[in-house]
Amino acid sequence: MxxxxxxxxxxxxxxxxxxxxxxxxxxxxxxxxxxxxxxxxxxxxxxxxxxxxxxxxxxxxxxxxxxxxxxxxxxxxxxxxxxxxxxxxxxxxxxxxxxxxxRAVEIYRMEQSQREFRQAPSGPDYVGFFEKHLPEASGYQDLAVALDREPQNQAYIAQANREIGEAVAYVRDSRAAGMLxxxxxxxxxxxxxxxxxxxxxxxxxxxxxxxxxxxxxxxxxxxxxxxxxxxxxxxxxxxxxxxxxxxxxxxxxxxxxxxxxxxxxx
Structure with missing residues (x-):
């Protein structure tokens, strides 16, 4: 008892x-x-x-x-x-x-990866961002394949930058980022x-x-x-x-x- x-x-x-x-x-x-x-x-x-x-x-x-x-x-x-x-x-x-x-260190590294991708976008780096920082994420592989096939396609690059930005904002600023x-x-x-x-x-x-x-x-x-x-x-x-x-x-x-x-x- x-x-x-x-x-x-x-x-x-x-x-x-x-x-x-x-x-x-x-x-x-x-x-x-x-x-x-x-x-x-x-x-x-x-x-x-x-x-x-x-x-x-x-x-x-x-x-x-x-x-x-x-x-x-x-x-x-x-x-x-x-x-x-x-x-x-x-x-x-x-x-x-x-x-x-x-968390501050993790977010800093995530933002650093975001900056590096903006400077030199590629399909493998796009996949690497999610595998490193958001292993639970899914649905990004098709865009990664397309970007790898057409690395100069500005529409693909813009979409990849947008989705990485949304991922960073989700981890850093969303309500789901709270710990209790x-x-x-x-x-x-x-x-x-x-x-x-x-x-x-x-x-x-x-x-x-x-x-x-x-x-x-x-x-x-x-x-x-x-x-x-x-x-x-x-x-x-x-x-x-x-x-x-x-x-x-x-x-x-x-x-x-x-x-x-x-x-x-x-």
């Missing part, structure tokens, strides 16, 4: 209420509260805080809140309510900063749990033997790193937000730990 501590309980309630508001009372909350790339039309500074209380649906919310419910209470008992809440928020905001930093969810903060909690209780054995569904917390989190982080650097079509998970939450958790733990050992956490 779960040991529900006060701050964990309040975070669960807050996240449920926010999702209800998103779906029933204030749908605009998703747009103004999700985290968008810095400098784009839909970005607002408060999104680094609000995005972690918003979710795409009940399944998304359930997975994050289940992790909070499993790993959070023990940390709250160890640290107390104030430090636990501070840690949760710091990891969430830090994960958003890491994610937006990675408590996963970054959750990964901070997971990392802290494994750091403080590394040898605690845990039982997982579908795995008939216990796994130590340090191995469980290590495998999870390696998986996120692999998926973040090897994008596949249809993967809309913010892997670098997860990794950012774990990184910020490590930094926060080392700062709190200081030079006096783990007693500083108590």
């Amino acid at each position: 779960f040991n529900l501590t006060p701050t964990v309980r309040n975070l669960l309630i807050a996240n449920v209420l926010f999702l209800v508001a998103q779906q029933s009372l204030l749908p605009l909350l998703t747009q103004i509260g999700s985290l968008y790339p810095i400098g784009t039309p839909l970005y607002y500074p408060w999104q680094f805080f609000t995005y972690m209380f918003l979710h795409s649906g009940w399944g998304h919310l359930f997975s994050n809140m289940l992790a909070l419910l499993v790993f959070g209470p023990r940390l709250e008992q160890l640290w107390g309510a104030t430090r636990f809440l501070t840690f949760w928020l710091v990891c969430g905001v830090g994960a958003g900063l890491c994610y937006d930093g990675v 969810g408590a996963s970054g903060a959750v990964f901070g909690i997971l990392f802290a749990f494994a750091y403080l209780f590394p040898n605690l054995e845990m039982y997982l569904l579908f795995i008939p033997f216990p796994i130590k917390a340090k191995y469980l989190v290590f495998v999870d982080i390696m998986y996120e790193l692999y998926r973040g650097t090897h994008r596949v079509p249809g993967d809309d998970i913010a892997h670098f937000a997860h990794l950012g939450g774990a990184l910020v958790a490590f930094i926060a733990l080392k700062i709190w730990e200081g030079g006096s050992g783990r007693e500083r956490f108590r």
Whole structure:
């Protein structure tokens, strides 16, 4: 049975209420509260805080809140309510900063590829743009073949430039560019749990033997790193937000730990 501590309980309630508001009372909350790339039309500074209380649906919310419910209470008992809440928020905001930093680099590279294509348009480069930056895209192959067959055809070149421009705008400026969810903060909690209780054995569904917390989190982080650097079509998970939450958790733990050992956490 779960040991529900006060701050964990309040975070669960807050996240449920926010999702209800998103779906029933204030749908605009998703747009103004999700985290968008810095400098784009839909970005607002408060999104680094609000995005972690918003979710795409009940399944998304359930997975994050289940992790909070499993790993959070023990940390709250160890640290107390104030430090636990501070840690949760710091990891969430830090994960958003890491994610937006990675997104800024990705958008810059995408815009650079766009400029290079404008300077020297070709069918292979047109295909390469989408394969590199939007692997989930489809329907561009016919134009690529036509442009490769007639590389000086201005109509084909104009259409290719237009579609690349629309792709860049979609990634950078559209409503679909927003990121939301408590996963970054959750990964901070997971990392802290494994750091403080590394040898605690845990039982997982579908795995008939216990796994130590340090191995469980290590495998999870390696998986996120692999998926973040090897994008596949249809993967809309913010892997670098997860990794950012774990990184910020490590930094926060080392700062709190200081030079006096783990007693500083108590």
